[in-house]
Amino acid sequence: MSKKLLMLLPHGAEEMEFVICVDVLRRCGINVTVAGLGETRIKCSREVVITADTTLNEVAKEEYDAIALPGGLGGSTAMSESSAVGDILKSFESEGKLIAAICAAPTVLLTHSIALGKSLTSYPSFKFQLSEKYKYIDDRTVVVDGNLITSRGPGTAFDFALKIGEMLVGLDKVKQVASGMLYNIN
Template sequence: MITNPVLVLITDGTEEMEATITVDVLRRAQLSVVIAGISLKELEYAVCSRGVKIIPDILLDNESATWNEVILVACRLGGEIIFRHTDPHSSSPPSQSDFDAIVIPGGMDGARTLAGDARVLKLLSNQEKQGKITGFICAGTLAAKAAGVGLGGKVTSHPSVKGELVNDYEYIDDDRVVVANKVITSRGPGTTFAFALMIVEQLLGKQVSGMGEKFDWLSCFAIHVAPSCFPGSPDRRRTHDVATHLVIWRKLWWMKRMNEWCQCIGVKEDEC
């Protein structure tokens, strides 16, 4: 199946787990992903909420860059993909065929920056009008509200921004990931794997995402995080032994426990 790229937007203050885990899972699912940096103080990289520096595929400064530069980068990253809109001199937003999904990570400062950028809001609005997927995690759901995406529908977010959303949406407290009319929302760093896998499911189907009717964390990690180490995976290597499997399964078990622990204790408001 040939798909158009997924666009992930980052800026200073973006939550690094939510950005990198999402990109990693989507690329492991063989999806083309373009990371676009918005309004970066250091120009060449984003300084995320915990100080991690991420170099985006494309930089969009406030003065000269246009969204169509993103399209050209996407063409280079996914050579087999055909785009209808590749004019580097056009300042119009990308056309319907350009992105299959657009993702807004959280991080309070980063989310507010993206929610206040007119180019981001126009892009999100156009994406919704075309009936295509938008994804928001943690405080990133604020950008959905600012763009008028999914108003009146079901969403979730980090608890710290719930008060800013309850009057415009049917807010869901209990679900890690909420899907409503092509709008995918999630709660925070501890739910990022589920969020990313839901995007994969929406684009490629449950069989590819590994989620199935019942979400099995160990199965989806085995499929997506360490596929080369498990017999029966599409790209497994010939060298794998019992000791390797025991180590990996132990790590996966602890990752599952850690996710449940994160959900139990929640994430402090100043850590969003």
């Protein structure tokens, strides 16, 4: 049975981080459900409009192996303000499921008190804010601490997505996908 990942899509999400992550994970054979916050027609940070598969309210009770949060300041603010996002993150954390956040999205973890004390990274401007409750790492593009994966920004989206893929379907499959995209894994 293929692994299932819930990808949140709030208004103001960073397009590159979102699209690259969904695309790479689907290439890995992961069943990705894109859930908009409140609606399915979402305007991203650079005004690209993306249609989500469903809404978070419609799929909040379904079972997933992992959840991923794209960055983008507006999107991260929307996810931070959503009690539904907080509830689902707490559920994933208590069940030991994979939680992934890129760019500004680690601030959503902080807002909802998720993975406190773990090592993580983010877009550099959030270092000070996150350093109080986390072990902040700023010399790697992707940081993994147990079931938590974090990354820095749009330029690290491929590495972020491939690491999620590796954690869900294994390194062999990820190497095959990366090779097909002409992407070199270090």
